[in-house]
Amino acid sequence: RQEVSGKVRVTIISPGAVTTELGFSIKDETVRDTMLKMLDHDFLEARDIASAICYCIEQPESAAVNEMIIRPTDQQL
Numbered sequence: 001r002q003e004v005s006g007k008v009r010v011t012i013i014s015p016g017a018v019t020t021e022l023g024f025s026i027k028d029e030t031v032r033d034t035m036l037k038m039l040d041h042d043f044l045e046a047r048d049i050a051s052a053i054c055y056c057i058e059q060p061e062s063a064a065v066n067e068m069i070i071r072p073t074d075q076q077l
Helices: 029-040 046-057
Strands: 012-015 067-070
Touching: 012 046, 046 067
Parallel strands: 012 067
Antiparallel strands: none
């Protein structure tokens, strides 16, 4: 960003729990079981993260969203 005279906006997006197939591919039983127990909670969907990205991109050139943490409402910090 500094190398291009500040004309590039950079956003760090930190997603919480997102529905993926990752939990089913984990080989370590302990880690997999812990991950699968989390399925009782509401996870974000890929479209939720896509909406967050769109929000950042759609801001006027004079505004920069530097960081965004997006997580399910019931997920603890």
